[in-house]
Amino acid sequence: MPAPLKTAFLKVNPDNDKLLNMFHKDVERMKNFQDISDDSIRDIKVPALIITGSQDVMPVEHAIKLSHIIQGAQLAVLPGVHGACLGEITAKYSNQPEATAILVQEFLNE
Numbered sequence: 001m002p003a004p005l006k007t008a009f010l011k012v013n014p015d016n017d018k019l020l021n022m023f024h025k026d027v028e029r030m031k032n033f034q035d036i037s038d039d040s041i042r043d044i045k046v047p048a049l050i051i052t053g054s055q056d057v058m059p060v061e062h063a064i065k066l067s068h069i070i071q072g073a074q075l076a077v078l079p080g081v082h083g084a085c086l087g088e089i090t091a092k093y094s095n096q097p098e099a100t101a102i103l104v105q106e107f108l109n110e
Contacts, residue, residue: 041069048073049107051100053080076103 001023009019048070052063060077067075078085078096087097 038069041066042071044070047107047110049076049104050074051076051078051085051103053078053082053084055080056082074107076100 001019006019009022010016013019048067050063050067050070050073052058052060052075054060054077056063063075063077067073078099080094080096081092082088084092084094085096085100
């Protein structure tokens with residue numbers, strides 16, 4: 001678990017047993033994740049904006065594929081690591097959260 005996440009959790013709830021419990025639940029959720037079929041994704045009939053980082057956990061190629069499967073979807077690939085576009089605690093601070101907000105606002109105003 002990244003140190004900033006561990007520190008933040010323990011600041012709110014200083015119980016190491018609960019931190020370990022959350023960690024194990026997260027691991028189990030990731031191990032048992034069931035993918036969504038391409039056909040189910042094709043059924044999405046509303047505007048979609050897919051945002052990912054160039055060095056995100058999900059490869060950019062997957063985001064590109066997703067943007068092609070959802071009819072009319074838009075794709076934004078921002079430079080950086082997982083969560084940087086949202087100001088995630090483990091990402092180095094940048095202006096990406098502000099840029100992401102602009103992209104989302106423009107998408108919603110279309």
